[in-house]
Amino acid sequence: MAHPSRLHGSPMMLRSAAILAMLSGAGLVLAQWAQPAELAASIERFRLHLQHADLDGIMALWTDDAKEISPGEVLGRREIRNSIAKSLHEGVADFREENKELFPGDGIAVETSRGIALDINGDTVAVVRYMTLWKKVDGRWRILREIGIPVRQAKAGSEH
Numbered sequence: 001m002a003h004p005s006r007l008h009g010s011p012m013m014l015r016s017a018a019i020l021a022m023l024s025g026a027g028l029v030l031a032q033w034a035q036p037a038e039l040a041a042s043i044e045r046f047r048l049h050l051q052h053a054d055l056d057g058i059m060a061l062w063t064d065d066a067k068e069i070s071p072g073e074v075l076g077r078r079e080i081r082n083s084i085a086k087s088l089h090e091g092v093a094d095f096r097e098e099n100k101e102l103f104p105g106d107g108i109a110v111e112t113s114r115g116i117a118l119d120i121n122g123d124t125v126a127v128v129r130y131m132t133l134w135k136k137v138d139g140r141w142r143i144l145r146e147i148g149i150p151v152r153q154a155k156a157g158s159e160h
Helices: 011-026 037-051 055-059 077-089
Strands: 062-070 073-075 094-104 108-118 124-137 140-153
Touching (some): 037 055, 037 094, 037 140, 108 140
Parallel strands (some): 062 140
Antiparallel strands (some): 062 073, 124 140
């Protein structure tokens, strides 16, 4: 996930980018392969936790040794949690993905996407380019590594 302290732009964009990394994994579309049912279930759980601002539920989708990589910083699980909490507090409520690709393997999958963080009104908060490494742990798909690079911040008053 792209996290606030490492990204350029306003604090809102920076904090919002944090949640986009997780969000980028939440709407996987496979590039020529059928999406594993278990991965689809994890994605649906994530979306519900996000819409209810359930930080514990969101963090359950990250592995214990998860890392977030963005310009100038590598975050561990505690820092990821703090960054997502700030994004939720500042109003990130949903997301959408574009240009999604999934490259599945045996118990691991790599996803790339362009994530758009949205506020409660559906307005764009931030746009971030992501690469997410999913790992199947104890029968569930979880985020092991994520790289987030900010693309742009939405201008005040702009929509989608």
